[in-house]
Amino acid sequence: MRYSIDEGGWTDIATPWDTAGYSDGAHTIRVRAYDNIGHYSQTTTEVIVDNTKPVSDHLLTGTAGSNGWYVTNVTVNITATDVTSQVADIYYNLDSTAWLQYTGDLLVSGDGDHTVEYYALDRPILVG
Numbered sequence: 001m002r003y004s005i006d007e008g009g010w011t012d013i014a015t016p017w018d019t020a021g022y023s024d025g026a027h028t029i030r031v032r033a034y035d036n037i038g039h040y041s042q043t044t045t046e047v048i049v050d051n052t053k054p055v056s057d058h059l060l061t062g063t064a065g066s067n068g069w070y071v072t073n074v075t076v077n078i079t080a081t082d083v084t085s086q087v088a089d090i091y092y093n094l095d096s097t098a099w100l101q102y103t104g105d106l107l108v109s110g111d112g113d114h115t116v117e118y119y120a121l122d123r124p125i126l127v128g
Helices: none
Strands: 002-005 010-012 025-034 040-049 054-060 074-080 086-094 106-110 115-123
Touching: 010 025, 040 074, 054 115, 074 115
Parallel strands: none
Antiparallel strands: 002 010, 002 025, 025 040, 054 074, 074 106, 086 115
C-alpha cells in the first residue's frame, strides 16, 4: 500500500505521515492498495491538520492590596481558544492537589501563596 498527500509523490504506507511539515487546515490523502500484478484500488479522504496548540489565559478578580497580594478571595476565570479546531477541555490544578476538569470560575481563598496551573486540549476534526 502507498499514500499520497495533496497530489504529492507516493510513499510506502510503512512510513508514517508526520504532519509537522504541513500547514494547519484541510489536506487530501489518497491511498492505493496493490495486488501481486500491479493492479490497484484507490480511496481518497480529507483530513484536518492541527499542529497549533490551543492558547489558554486567565483573569483574576478580587481586591488587590500591595505587592501583588489580594485582600479578598480571588476568582480565577480560565479561557482557551484554538484557531484551527475547537477546544475540547480545560484542566486545572489548584495548589498541587489534583488535575480537574474546569467547569467554571474558581474561588481561591485563604491567606498565603496559592498556585493555579492550567492547560487546554483541542479537538481533532476529521472530514470524510
